Amino acid sequence: MTKRLILLMFISFATGFALAIWAEDLMLHRQEDQLRFIAPKVHFVAGRTVDRLREGNAVPINFQATIAVGTRQNIVERLVESFVISYDLWEERFKVVRLSQRKSASNLTALQTEAWCYDQMGLSLTNIPKNQPLYFKLEIRADDSGARTPLFTASDTYNLTALINLFSRPAERLQPHWTMEAGPFGYGDLKQNM
Numbered sequence: 684m685t686k687r688l689i690l691l692m693f694i695s696f697a698t699g700f701a702l703a704i705w706a707e708d709l710m711l712h713r714q715e716d717q718l719r720f721i722a723p724k725v726h727f728v729a730g731r732t733v734d735r736l737r738e739g740n741a742v743p744i745n746f747q748a749t750i751a752v753g754t755r756q757n758i759v760e761r762l763v764e765s766f767v768i769s770y771d772l773w774e775e776r777f778k779v780v781r782l783s784q785r786k787s788a789s790n791l792t793a794l795q796t797e798a799w800c801y802d803q804m805g806l807s808l809t810n811i812p813k814n815q816p817l818y819f820k821l822e823i824r825a826d827d828s829g830a831r832t833p834l835f836t837a838s839d840t841y842n843l844t845a846l847i848n849l850f851s852r853p854a855e856r857l858q859p860h861w862t863m864e865a866g867p868f869g870y871g872d873l874k875q876n877m
Contacts, residue, residue: 717805818866
């Protein structure tokens with residue numbers, strides 16, 4: 684399935700079929716009743732993160748995606764997700780675990796790991812008004828500390844205190860992090876991807 688996803692992403696990039704909105708490095712489209720997103724130029728499995736992985740550390744990657752209606756501050760949908768990435772020194776491949784659902788994939792390249800993470804996420808569009816301006820924001824942070832409170836509890840719900848602590852403060856100076864925004868755009872601007 685991972686090879687299929689990479690192929691679909693390549694076809695989407697090459698043809699522009701799934702491309703609906705570009706906000707610098709951000710692509711958005713609808714798939715059924717979800718807003719799907721990808722930041723193809725953001726490589727969170729690279730640089731300092733890969734260095735730490737090759738040293739034998741597992742690295743959490745935290746995502747927060749929001750949809751706001753009318754103004755950027757009127758957030759109506761939020762997705763918080765954490766993935767833990769590890770590296771197999773013998774195989775020279777990555778393994779990734781989605782913490783909220785305990786799903787995993789292994790024997791992946793860095794690009795396949797990133798694609799798998801994006802493929803696991805989507806924001807509900809069920810209650811999004813179709814006639815008001817929309818704003819989308821994506822934040823990605825690699826957690827270098829290893830000492831923070833986990834974003835997900837044993838019951839697979841996100842820990843509100845940890846969420847506030849993580850995304851309400853600025854990223855640390857050396858912490859790999861990315862923020863991308865799109866908007867305003869209309870519901871009708873989102874192409875449907877089957």
